[in-house]
Amino acid sequence: MRVEFYLNGAPxxxxxxxxxxxxxxxxxxxxxxxxxxxxxxGECGSCTVLLDGxxxxxxxxxxxxxxxxxxxxxxxxAQDELIANVQRAFLENFASQCGxxxxxxxxxxxALLKENPEPSDDQIKTALEGNLCRCTGYIPIINAVKKxxxxxKGVKNYEATHD
Amino acid sequence: xxxxxFEYYSANNLNDALSIINSYGDSGKIxxxxxxxxxxxxxxxxxxxxxxxxxxxxxxxxxxxxxxEIVIGSLVRQEELIRNKAVLRSFPVLSRxxxxxxxxxxxxxxxxxxxxxxxxxAADLAPPLLVLGAKAVVVNTNGERSIDxxxxxxxxxxxxxxxxxxxxxxxxxxxxxxxxxxxxxxLGRREASNISIVSAAVHLSLRDNVIEExxxxxxxxxxxPIRLEAVERKLExxxxxxxxxxxxxxxxxxxxxxxxxxxxxxxxxxxxxxVFAKRALEECASEVIRA
Numbered sequence: 001m002r003v004e005f006y007l008n009g010a011p012x013x014x015x016x017x018x019x020x021x022x023x024x025x026x027x028x029x030x031x032x033x034x035x036x037x038x039x040x041x042g043e044c045g046s047c048t049v050l051l052d053g054x055x056x057x058x059x060x061x062x063x064x065x066x067x068x069x070x071x072x073x074x075x076x077x078a079q080d081e082l083i084a085n086v087q088r089a090f091l092e093n094f095a096s097q098c099g100x101x102x103x104x105x106x107x108x109x110x111a112l113l114k115e116n117p118e119p120s121d122d123q124i125k126t127a128l129e130g131n132l133c134r135c136t137g138y139i140p141i142i143n144a145v146k147k148x149x150x151x152x153k154g155v156k157n158y159e160a161t162h163d
Numbered sequence: 164x165x166x167x168x169f170e171y172y173s174a175n176n177l178n179d180a181l182s183i184i185n186s187y188g189d190s191g192k193i194x195x196x197x198x199x200x201x202x203x204x205x206x207x208x209x210x211x212x213x214x215x216x217x218x219x220x221x222x223x224x225x226x227x228x229x230x231x232e233i234v235i236g237s238l239v240r241q242e243e244l245i246r247n248k249a250v251l252r253s254f255p256v257l258s259r260x261x262x263x264x265x266x267x268x269x270x271x272x273x274x275x276x277x278x279x280x281x282x283x284x285a286a287d288l289a290p291p292l293l294v295l296g297a298k299a300v301v302v303n304t305n306g307e308r309s310i311d312x313x314x315x316x317x318x319x320x321x322x323x324x325x326x327x328x329x330x331x332x333x334x335x336x337x338x339x340x341x342x343x344x345x346x347x348x349x350l351g352r353r354e355a356s357n358i359s360i361v362s363a364a365v366h367l368s369l370r371d372n373v374i375e376e377x378x379x380x381x382x383x384x385x386x387x388p389i390r391l392e393a394v395e396r397k398l399e400x401x402x403x404x405x406x407x408x409x410x411x412x413x414x415x416x417x418x419x420x421x422x423x424x425x426x427x428x429x430x431x432x433x434x435x436x437x438v439f440a441k442r443a444l445e446e447c448a449s450e451v452i453r454a
Contacts, residue, residue, distance in 0.1 A: 001171070017168075018168070018169060018170065018171035018214070019165070019166040019167065019168050019169060019171075020166075021166065021201075040164045040205060041164075041202045041205060041206070042198055042202060042268070042269055042272075043356055045266065045268055048268055051271070054242075054271045055267055055268045055271060056268050056271050056272050057268045057269065057272070059201075060196075060197045060198055060201045060202065060272060061197060061201075061272070062171070062194070062197070062201075062214075062216070064171050064173070064216070065173075065194075065197075065216060065218060108267065108268070111267075126267075127267055129266045129267065129354070129355030129356065130265070130266025130267050130268040130269060130355065130356065131266075
């Protein structure tokens, strides 16, 4: 069946099988490899994408369901300053070890910061509940989200005031 | 994990959805949020001949408030319950409950209707909706009917819906009592992505700290979410601070029929059903006494 949607702002039109998940379409037809195949049952968050701006697990969505909708993956950082800021903060704060969970975390964090540019620690933790890191690097991840928040506020000397 | 093959249909309005459901009956499965259906299909527990995607049916997304009730469409996402102003104002317990379900990603997909229609004994929205006196409105090509939520759940995965019916909305009556409270608490093994071991909801109407009306519902301790009407009758007329309240609540343990599964033993669930009913009642009462 033919499905048309927007991927990181660009229109996509392709033939898919009805039983194909968005995760598989993105990875294997469109070569969007930031979207990771983890638990495949919605528990780990490594396949997170933004569907019309909201974080969702792409392993639980049929590609057939996303007709005319907007999908953002971490590759969208090229067009989205906020996602790019989050990505940079993850790098600078060593918020990544093996990196498998990182794209999912970065997208969920971007969605949080978009609606709440100054989240509290608890709000950050709650928002990221659906993303698991098995290197257990949660503290640097939370710090990266806080740092992005400061960058968004224009506070450039975050390190000097917060370490 | 690969999904089994199926025929896929999507409907853009209620009439189309109902006629597709009618033609497939039990061999088709309705796709709403997919957080349960897709997982079960991946695990090989379900292999429907057809998937009937109802996400295009706009009229199932509404939350409307009248003088008597709030109507929550079956496709309202669980995350929306947390954010919707009408829900927050009239039934903060539903927002609170939704905030304890799944994760942000899952709540953005999972629906109110799916949580109920799957009829999991552990469905978190069931206990609060049961104590609030909610009704499920179901519809087929012949028309609508309303089912008291107490009559809706029939067993694990079983409801009183007929095979050609679709859950359209949930109607929750607005409370007219001057002093009332509702609460929801749950026990799980962690804080997020958490299937309840025991969940409890309480709704009280009070006058001068005396319980005029009590409603208690528990989840995950019987084949369906249950109301405990015998216990409710014993609570009515007692002062919330009376020690007799705890004696009455002890009977909760005799009314539940828990099983042992990978999350907890039946014995533990039985004890915790009392503990969580008590906590729900205390949380509810403290809300009114503070205010």
